[in-house]
Amino acid sequence: MAQKESTFFNMTLTLFVVTFVAATVLGFVHDLTKVDIALAKQQAQQKAIESVLPAFDTLGESYKMLPEDSSDSLEFFPAYDANQKLVGVAVKTYTKNGFSGLISIMAGFSPEGTITGFEVLEHKETPGLGSKMNAWFKDENKPGQNIIGKSPATSKFEVKKDGGDVDAITASTITSRAFLEAVVRAHKTYQNAQEQPAISNNPTKAGGQS
Template sequence: MAKTESTLKNMVLTLLVITGVAGASLGSMYELTKEPIAAAKLAKQQAAIKEVVPEFNNNPGEEVYEAQSKEGFTLKFFPAKKDNQLVGTAIETMTNTGFGGDVKIMVGLKPDGSIINYQVLEHKETPGLGTKMDVWFKTDKDNQSIVGKNPAKNNLTVSKDGGEVDAITAATISSRAFLDAVRVAYETYNQNNPAVEKGGKDESVE
């Protein structure tokens, strides 16, 4: 077999063939993994909804609605109903003030805005420190838990900033970010739900 002459034209053609094959392979891989990834995200979302609101017998995903926070985030609201009565709303909320960037959580609020529970969806915080937020703010110890608190009545910022919540040890920035995501959820819900008690103040500290 004759050796291909090493010319600029041949090198360019070879490079185009290689990039074409690589691009086609990546495209095929994306198509193969797109649906499983979407299904996994949906399953995680559904599990989070069940975790943060009381028992319900409607399909919150079918009644989901969106609203913009004043920060420009698009939040998703999943109304949970029992026998057609609203028992809570699961809110997919976020902040970009985390140590590693975005922090996304699902937080459940009662119709009056009180916090039912929460679940962390995504974050890039320091492993072993910021990752403790998964359980820290629902642990009934000292002033860690935010469960049952109402942002209209409770100052849900870290105690270091004059608030009522103990920050995660050695992870104050992550704690501020988590509580900021809760604040964003409450304030946006407050603006879109007249049943929420008014009078909550934004006392978060960046």
């Protein structure tokens, strides 16, 4: 009986030591990499902002606004030229109605509300189908798909199956609806924000395009 208790104790002690060492190593690795991960995300965001807007000299301070149809805020990044004139605003928008849930997008708008570009930041849509949205909706050779240079104020940003003006991704209507929903959410919130002081504030140097 004593031998069984000793064996059980040894097994428990070994398991505890292994678990403790593993947890310590994981914690160390996390602390070691979290700064690099945060920096990589920041660089990816900066690259997305630059890609969806016309050339700019400075970025103003970012700010958040709550859409009328959601409890989650959108983040705005106003961009200015060398004369501190607003050239556009990048909006980090989203939808939770993708085929596989969340789709996060960086959408760029001119001061008049025209879409200057977009980049899909995050999604889990089906490879080869919904995953094509980043290229599908900016194809210059397909006017029915391409939303660049258009505005939800003058075009109906819904798929044609629902009476809109945009061709859905083949076999990916749900993804297409969700993508357009995210863009429209960004546009509506941007329109509501245009009269807010946040956009007209003096810009703060935060990087730009050469």
